[in-house]
Amino acid sequence: MVIEVSSDVIATVIAEAARAGPAECCGLLLGRSGRISEARPAANVAAEPLLRFEIDPAALFAVHREARAGGPELIGYYHSHPSGHPRPSATDCEHASGDDRAWAIVAGGGVAFWRDTTNGFEPLSHCVVDG
Structure with missing residues (x-):
């Protein structure tokens, strides 16, 4: 499976990582039908944001409400x-839910995509599309 990712999403997550450093940034990937068209930053509410991330539950609930609407x-x-x-x-793997959602991990100025499967994380092929 290949997921499409807009170039704006790539730019947003790289910019957010640079802005948040040395803490971890985090957020939500939104879209439709196998295409990620928006990266929505969320507050990292982890007790130790220099070492971990935890997406603000209010941001997550808001996205679920929007999707239902x-x-x-x-x-x-x-x-x-x-x-x-x-x-x-190792921490990511411990907290994985196996919900089959995509995870983008930003490091060293690049972004890699992974699928959170019931058998652990698997590399997720992606192609970058305009906008």
Whole structure:
């Protein structure tokens, strides 16, 4: 499976990671039918934001309400690894839900995509599209 990701999403998550450093940034990936068209930043409410991320539950609830009202779907999540690599960490794996959603991990100025499966994270192929 290949997911389409808008170039604006890539630019947003890279900018958010740079802005948040040295803390981890996080947010939501929104879109429809296998295309991520929006990256919506959310507050990192983790007790230790330099080491972990936790998406503000209010932001997550708001996106679910919008989707039920016909807005974009929650395709997945993003966060940064300010001093790491763009692959799931041991902590990410411990907190994975197996919900089959996409995860974008930002590190070193790049973004990698992963699928949160019931068998753990799997690389998720993506193609960048305009806008």
